[in-house]
Each structure stands twice: as C-alpha cells, then as structure tokens.
Amino acid sequence: xxxxxxxxxxxxxxxxxxxxxxxxxxxxxxxxxxxxxxxxxxxxxxxxxxxxxxxxxxxxxxxxxxxxxxxxxxxxxxxxxxxxxxxxxxxxxxxxxxxxxxxxxxxxxxxxxxxxxxxxxxxxxxxxxxxxxxxxxxxxxxxxxxxxxxxxxxxxxxxxxxxxxxxxxxxxxxxxxxxxxxxxxxxxxxxxxxxxxxxxxxxxxxxxxxxxxxxxxxxxxxxxxxxxxxxxxxxxxxxxxxxxxxxxxxxxxxxxxxxxxxxxxxxxxxx
Amino acid sequence: xxxxxxxxxxxxxxxxxxxxxxxxxxxxxxxxxxxxxxxxxxxxxxxxxxxxxxxxxxxxxxxxxxxxxxxxxxxxxxxxxxxxxxxxxxxxxxxxxxxxxxxxxxxxxxxxxxxxxxxxxxxxxxxxxxxxxxxxxxxxxxxxxxxxxxxxxxxxxxxxxxxxxxxxxxxxxxxxxxxxxxxxxxxxxxxxxxxxxxxxxxxxxxxxxxxxxxxxxxxxxxxxxxxxxxxxxxxxxxxxxxxxxxxxxxxxxxxxxxxxxx
Ligand SMILES: Nc1ncnc2c1ncn2[C@@H]1O[C@H](COP(=O)(O)OP(=O)(O)O)[C@@H](O)[C@H]1O
Ligand SMILES: [Mg+2]
Numbered sequence: 122x123x124x125x126x127x128x129x130x131x132x133x134x135x136x137x138x139x140x141x142x143x144x145x146x147x148x149x150x151x152x153x154x155x156x157x158x159x160x161x162x163x164x165x166x167x168x169x170x171x172x173x174x175x176x177x178x179x180x181x182x183x184x185x186x187x188x189x190x191x192x193x194x195x196x197x198x199x200x201x202x203x204x205x206x207x208x209x210x211x212x213x214x215x216x217x218x219x220x221x222x223x224x225x226x227x228x229x230x231x232x233x234x235x236x237x238x239x240x241x242x243x244x245x246x247x248x249x250x251x252x253x254x255x256x257x258x259x260x261x262x263x264x265x266x267x268x269x270x271x272x273x274x275x276x277x278x279x280x281x282x283x284x285x286x287x288x289x290x291x292x293x294x295x296x297x298x299x300x301x302x303x304x305x306x307x308x309x310x311x312x313x314x315x316x317x318x319x320x321x322x323x324x325x326x327x328x329x330x331x332x333x334x335x336x337x338x339x340x341x342x343x344x345x346x347x348x349x350x351x352x353x354x355x356x357x358x359x360x361x362x363x364x365x366x367x368x369x370x371x372x373x374x375x376x377x378x379x380x381x382x383x384x385x386x387x388x389x390x391x392x
Numbered sequence: 393x394x395x396x397x398x399x400x401x402x403x404x405x406x407x408x409x410x411x412x413x414x415x416x417x418x419x420x421x422x423x424x425x426x427x428x429x430x431x432x433x434x435x436x437x438x439x440x441x442x443x444x445x446x447x448x449x450x451x452x453x454x455x456x457x458x459x460x461x462x463x464x465x466x467x468x469x470x471x472x473x474x475x476x477x478x479x480x481x482x483x484x485x486x487x488x489x490x491x492x493x494x495x496x497x498x499x500x501x502x503x504x505x506x507x508x509x510x511x512x513x514x515x516x517x518x519x520x521x522x523x524x525x526x527x528x529x530x531x532x533x534x535x536x537x538x539x540x541x542x543x544x545x546x547x548x549x550x551x552x553x554x555x556x557x558x559x560x561x562x563x564x565x566x567x568x569x570x571x572x573x574x575x576x577x578x579x580x581x582x583x584x585x586x587x588x589x590x591x592x593x594x595x596x597x598x599x600x601x602x603x604x605x606x607x608x609x610x611x612x613x614x615x616x617x618x619x620x621x622x623x624x625x626x627x628x629x630x631x632x633x634x635x636x637x638x639x640x641x642x643x644x645x646x647x648x649x650x651x652x653x654x
Contacts, residue, residue: 292454296453296476297477303500308486311486388529388530388531
C-alpha cells in the first residue's frame with residue numbers, strides 16, 4: 122500500500138476525506154474514551170444512581186490504586202496472564218498441528234472432524250465443572266479450560282485455511298519439482314497462514330474469555346477470582362476497575378497479535 | 393542440454409479425457425493424436441471450453457486421461473515433474489516469496505550451495521530483465537513483470553517441455569508485444585518444446601512453428617499449419633501467406649461464434 126501511495130496522484134474524492142480518515146485511525150479512540158468518561162462523570166455528579174450500584178470514575182480510580190498498593194492487582198495480573206499464556210500456548214500449538222493434519226490427511230479428517238465439530242458449540246463455561254472435577258481448583262483446570270477453547274478455534278481456522286490453498290500453487294510447486302515435504306512447508310503452510318493467524322487472533326480473545334469464566338467459579342487468585350471476591354463485598358468500584366483492566370489488557374494483546382500477524386503474513390495486505 | 397535436439401518429444405496417442413459431472417460424464421477432450429517434436433513451438437488455438445487447458449493439464453501430469461497414453465521421450469507421463477514446466481494465466485507466483493525467492497524455489501531440489509543458488513536465480517531474472525526487481529514481492533510487480541518472473545522460474549530448472557496456458561491473455565497489447573520478443577529470446581536460448589495456448593490468432597502466427605486449431609467442444613484437432621517464415625515475424629512483411637492463414641483460422645473459429653450470439 123505504502124509503495125503506491127507516494128507516486129500516484131490522489132483521486133479528488135480522497136482529498137476531503139483525508140482529515141476524516143486520519144481522525145478515525147489516530148485520534149478517534151481517545152475522543153471516544155473522553156466522550157464516555159464525560160458522560161460517566163456527569164451521571165456520577167448528578168447522583169442518579171447510588172454509588173454502590175454504579176461507582177463514579179474517581180472511586181474506580183481510587184479502588185485501582187488501592188488494589189495496586191496492597192499487592193493484589195500486580196499478583197492477579199501475573200497469575201491470570203500466566204494462565205492465559207500457558208493455556209493459549211498449549212491450545213494454539215495443538216490446534217495448528219491438528220488443523221494441518223485434518224487439512225491434509227484424509228483418514229485423520231474422517232476420524233476427527235465430525236467429533237470436533239460437535240465439540241465446537243459447547244461454551245467454555247460449561248466445561249468448568251468438569252475441569253474442576255478432573256484437575257481440582259488449582260492451575261490445571263485453568264490451563265485445561267483455556268487450552269481447550271483456544272484449541273478448537275485455532276484448529277477450525279487452520280483446517281479451513283488448508284481447504285482453501287489454491288490449486289494453482291500446488292500445481293506450480295509440483296511442476297517445479299518440489300517434494301511433498303517442501304510443498305507442505307513452503308507452499309501449503311504459507312498459503313494457509315492468513316487463516317491460521319485469523320484463528321490465533323480469535324484464540325487470544327477466547328483465552329481471556331474462558332480464563333475469566335474458569336476463575337470466576339473456582340480459583341483463589343487471578344482477575345476473575347478478584348471479581349468474584351468484589352461481589353461478596355459489594356465493591357462495584359473494584360469490579361469496574363477489574364473490568365476496565367480486562368478490556369485494556371484484551372485490546373492491547375489483540376493489537377500486538379494483529380501487528381505480528383501483519384508482519385508474518387505481509388503479502389495479504391490490501392487484497 | 394539446450395543443444396540436444398532430441399529431448400522433449402511429446403507423444404499424445406489417442407487421448408480422450410472425460411470428467412464426471414453432476415449431469416453425468418462429459419467429454420472435455422475428444423480423441424487426440426499429436427506429436428510435439430523436440431524444440432518446436434506449437435500454438436494451440438480453439439473456441440473457449442474446447443479442452444485446450446485440459447490437454448495441457450494432461451501433458452503436465454495434473455490430469456490422467458480416460459483413454460490413450462501420453463509420453464515424454466518414450467516415458468509415460470504419470471504425474472507432474474520438473475521436465476514439464478507450466479506457465480499459468482493467473483500468475484501462480486508465490487506471494488510470500490520475493491521474485492528471487494520464487495525463482496530459487498525450483499532450484500532447491502538441485503542441492504546447490506546457497507551462494508550458487510542465488511547466483512543462478514539472479515542470472516535467470518537478469519535474462520528476463522528483472523535484476524532490479526529481485527527483492528520485490530509479486531504484489532509489487534506489474535502483470536508483465538509477474539509473468540517474466542514466472543518464465544524465469546520455469547526455465548531455470550531446465551524443463552524439456554514448456555506449457556503456456558494463455559500466458560499473456562491478461563496483459564495489455566503493448567506489454568504483450570514485448571513479452572513475445574522476450575519469450576522468443578529465452579526460448580531460443582533454452583530450446584524447450586513449447587505448447588502455447590492462445591485465443592489470439594495473431595499471437596499464434598507470430599510465434600509458432602506449428603499452429604493447431606481445435607474444434608468446438610468436445611475439442612479435437614481440426615487443422616494444422618506449419619509456418620516456416622523466419623522470426624521475428626510481422627504481418628506487414630510476411631507476404632500473403634500469414635494473412636491468408638489468418639483469414640482461414642478466423643473463418644474456422646467464426647461460424648460458431650455467430651451461433652452462440654443468436
Ligand atoms: N476438473 C474438471 N471437472 C469437470 N469438468 C471440467 C474440469 N476441467 C475442465 N472441465 C470442463 O471441460 C471443458 C474443457 O475445459 P478447458 O480445457 O478448460 O477448456 P479451454 O481451456 O479450451 O477453454 C469445459 O467444459 C470445462 O468445464
Ligand atoms: Mg483454458
């Protein structure tokens with residue numbers, strides 16, 4: 122994209138659209154946050170809803186400082202991120218591996234695909250009771266729920282990516298004398314890579330979702346546990362703080378994964 | 393290799409190709425018998441859907457004929473190999489490799505040192521006038537440049553036969569003319585047996601030693617012209633011969649077009 126934009130004259134329509142689109146890409150998020158924060162402040166100042174039900178921005182801010190200073194927040198972040206990362210790593214690598222296999226090997230596909238497709242609609246939360254029976258309330262059950270959820274999504278996308286490898290690429294590779302292995306590694310996998318990355322990006326989002334689901338109902342640390350604890354003390358200020366942290370965390374990780382994906386599958390841009 | 397006149401003989405013996413479709417079996421290529429002599433340039437021309445690509449795919453080893461046999465220098469063709477190079481109309485360059493990477497792809501099997509592999513690939517790109525674009529990705533190249541990379545990539549592995557399926561069909565007229573002289577140059581150096589599918593009669597007459605005309609689907613060979621005019625050819629200085637053949641071929645292709653239009 123950057124290659125062409127410098128040399129080609131801009132069509133007239135784009136001239137007036139430019140400041141708008143610059144706003145949309147750069148400044149707009151901040152404007153949107155400021156807008157929502159403004160409304161939130163006004164609602165809080167007007168005291169329409171009791172503070173315990175709907176906390177004000179400043180009490181959420183102080184709750185954050187408090188949790189940070191008493192050490193629970195740094196610890197919860199560390200624990201939750203660790204669980205999400207380990208669960209994600211297990212699930213994503215298994216998902217890519219099996220997706221490559223079901224995508225290419227007919228017998229594996231026949232044996233596993235119908236079963237895996239049956240598992241896909243089961244929500245992560247529904248697995249938590251089973252996970253607790255199997256792995257207890259410790260780390261094992263968290264890893265299980267997260268990796269399972271991530272696995273299914275990454276598998277599904279990888280498998281589909283393999284189905285859409287253009288036949289021309291395979292024909293070109295074979296008539297250039299490529300071995301099966303080289304064809305697989307340097308043609309099929311790159312051709313499926315955009316789909317694999319789409320699956321991984323979804324998997325990252327689901328890792329957080331399923332982790333919080335697991336932590337809410339069977340944990341003694343982590344952001345999900347802290348949310349549940351805040352409910353017992355009716356500390357909505359802490360809940361809001363934790364929710365906002367979760368949002369920022371998720372968006373940041375998603376952005377980073379997206380950028381890494383863009384670097385790795387650079388050829389997919391603008392197509 | 394390029395001096396041996398006897399490699400690259402393609403023999404097509406009574407080949408029929410049928411496909412199973414929802415409406416039952418359909419014949420994509422009717423009984424075809426054809427020999428492509430080593431080092432010759434054959435243009436294949438015929439109405440759309442008559443089976444030109446199907447015949448190419450069979451020679452390339454992508455499609456197994458329902459009847460008859462295909463052989464290259466006496467050996468039956470059982471699947472794709474680097475003896476038979478293919479250039480597709482939809483540029484089949486790998487978008488995740490640079491131009492150089494695409495050319496290196498075919499060299500991998502030779503077990504060269506990395507330096508030599510790169511040297512050879514660069515030389516091949518140089519031959520098609522693209523040394524300056526070696527590190528660009530296909531998306532950054534024009535249609536003509538992509539097809540030149542495809543030509544370099546195919547010739548660098550030294551195929552005995554080169555199949556080109558409407559390779560310049562998507563290019564503008566100007567680019568196409570420069571591609572013709574480029575292809576002639578590279579071909580005269582490497583001397584593969586070429587089968588070139590086109591729907592452009594002029595292109596066929598300017599490039600080929602033999603022009604084969606196919607019938608409406610299910611296609612079979614209906615006419616053969618052997619052209620001896622020296623290259624580079626031009627209609628303006630060819631005398632009456634090329635122009636007469638051109639009218640004849642257009643005549644062969646035209647009546648059916650009228651039928652389709654009504
Ligand atoms: N793999 C296939 N399966 C079914 N039908 C096919 C297949 N490949 C080609 N055909 C059919 O065979 C006929 C000839 O196709 P093709 O060789 O592509 O024609 P051409 O290249 O001369 O335009 C067409 O009717 C096409 O739809
Ligand atoms: Mg065709």
